[in-house]
Amino acid sequence: MRENAPPRQLAFDLPLDPRYGREDFLVSPANEVAYGLIESWPDWPDTVLVLTGPPGSGKSHLASIWATRAHAWTVAASEAGAGNVTHLISNGALVVEDIDRAPGRDEAALFHLLNLARERRSPVLLTSTVGVDALGLATPDLRSRLRLAPGAAILPPDDGLLRAVIVKLFVDRQLVVDLSVVDALALRIDRSLGRARQVVAELDRDALGRGRRITRPLALAVLERLGAGAPEDAEDGLD
Known part of the structure; x- marks a missing residue:
């Protein structure tokens, strides 16, 4: 053991608030298609957009940019239950994060939410780490609905x-x-x-x-x- 080693200080693991503003998003060939779709709103080809990408790739950042523009609420997929679908859509625009997280995901409620959003022409942005076919959905109608929805994948960074x-x-x-x-x-x-x-x-x-x-x-x-x-x-x- 070195006697002249400097004393170690206490390192407090304080939370760091990420900056999710439009000016903080770094556009590159890996994410420019996804960014372009977010920027093209409200001229989306459908009421639903599915945004996929690996953890930490910038999905939540893009979702936050869109939520600010569309004045959307943001909820986790586990928060979209049968009892609050109508309430969630009542705001007019919605972000549903992490639809790939099966525990707590209510497929029937999510399908109802998407149908109600289409009926009311309320835009919904969904995020996932995997594509629709890898979600393991047990509800055929929901799987078909998501397959038909336009989407964009964020690629690994260059x-x-x-x-x-x-x-x-x-x-x-x-x-x-x-x-x-x-x-x-x-x-x-x-x-x-x-x-x-x-x-x-x-x-x-x-x-x-x-x-x-x-x-x-x-x-x-x-x-x-x-x-x-x-x-x-x-x-x-x-x-």
Whole structure:
């Protein structure tokens, strides 16, 4: 044990409020089709739009942008039950998040909601991590209804988007880092914006606990701890 090691500070895991404004969304080839559909409202070809993409890909951000424009309520799929369908549609526009989460999902209520939305011409935006055919729906009418609805898939991020999101994540946390840190992360983490959020949060906690700034060696050490590889320069020191 090194006697001259700096004392570790307490790192409080305070909640970070993500910024979901239109100006905060980063458009790239991975999401431009989905973004275009959101921007095209109210000129949608149907009352229902299904937005799919992996966790952390920006579905909730796009849904928030649309909800602001359409003055829509936002609920989780588990909150759309038989007793409140009429109430949910009464606002005129609705976002239903995470329809892929089967526990608590009421298929009959969701089907009724979509039919009522069509009858009243109320727009509904649905989000899911998987496509309609992978939802495991037991209600044939609901499955058919969702298959007919227009949709857009957010693809895994390209290099430019991944780097831009990493920079934004640091900025959101008021952290200033060298571009070598961004490059080290972008080259080694999974092609996932959710993974980028996890790694940046871990780096923030680690740097705060050590009382040190975020450097490339520290980033490599954190990546090694998270199982993202251990390049030879991860041992170069953390300052």
